[in-house]
Amino acid sequence: IPILQVAIHDRVFLSDRSHPARSLLNNLSRAAVRWVDDGDYTESSLYGVIEQSVNRIAASRDQDAALYAEVDQGFSDYLRREEQAAAIAEERLNQLARGQEQLTAAREKVSRELDRLMNDQMPLAVYKILNDVWRDVLTLAVLREGKGSLSWSKVLDVAERLVDSVRLRSDEWERQRVNREIPLLLADLREGFFSISYDANKTASMFKQLQLCHISVLRGVSPQMQPGSWKHEQRQSSSARERGSNSEIQATEVLKIGQWLSWVAQDGKEKRAKLSWRSEIADLLLFVDCRGRKVIEMNSDDLSNLFHDAQARVIQEIDEPIMDRVMRVVYDMLRQTASERSGDMPA
DSSP states (O other): OHHHHHHHHOTTTTTOTTOHHHHHHHHHHHHHTTOOOOSOOSTTSHHHHHHHHHHHHHHOSOOOHHHHHHHHHHHHHHHHHHHHHHHHHHHHHHHHHHHHHHHHHHHHHHHHHHHHHOOTTOBHHHHHIIIIIIHHHHHHHHHHHOTTSHHHHHHHHHHHHHHHHTSOOSOHHHHHHHHHHHHHHHHHHHHHHHHTTOOHHHHHHHHHHHHHHHHHHHTTOOOOBOOTHHHHHHHHHHHHHHHHHHHHHHHHHHOOTTOEEEEEOTTSOEEEEEEEEEOSSSSOEEEEOTTSOEEEEEOHHHHHHHHHTTOEEEETTTTSOHHHHHHHHHHHHHHHHHHHHHSSOOO
16 A cells, blocks of 8 residues: 555656665565565564565655665665575585585596496406495595596506406416516505595405405416496496486476576475576586575476476566566556557557
């Protein structure tokens, strides 16, 4: 009602986009459309500040521009502080997400290298070292110094030497050469075990098994081999990543970074959140609320299912001022009415 009174008595209300009453209404709408009822109705909450602003306007007898300007200034200051705090909180979340993405990328690279080195004829002792220990050693090298670093090249070379050291050789001279290189290999392996603080007892057991493996190989006897089931597991994992790729592309086309999503949660309540970050490597989307707090993480399949079941929608034109939208709707209605009556829109 107060806004209607201003619109009736102040002729510039409809034409002046910077009118204090319009500015206040726009700011209240901009904040409210992002709000979700989280049960916080205190004076310092968004709900509380909106309520105070509205009550002050409704309770005042002087409905002049100065009152709206004063209330709008106070509410704008509150929004500015909230948005600054939200930006900081959101950036912290994104940093954590980027760190997780880097870890995922490092693990993917390590898996590709180990896939290249491992085979169905690999001794069990070597398989356990590569899969249980050296996987983490390689990952740590990528995260700390990058995949093209000297550290990465060194630990990858150790893995390749380890695999080569248990290859059966018919030539006696070749077996003697390998025997001379084993002490340096073991030293490099111990350095890698130490770099990730691997359990000392497990380390001793693994090196004992590797020693027996080397003895067998140097005698020309095939050691105990690792069953090839791990190959099947890794193929399944790869297929799962491929299955998610198409839906991820669909989700990317529907929702962009910074856009707001509304959906119905399992408890039947509406949720609203902004897409803050999307992993380019892992199938992960991070959503935050108006305060920059994490609301939910979901993958592309989850998002696609929400759209498919009509439980989610993108909130369009969320940043367009509400009064501009209202004026546009009113103008379109008037134009349609005038067109129906006379065929022409009045000047």
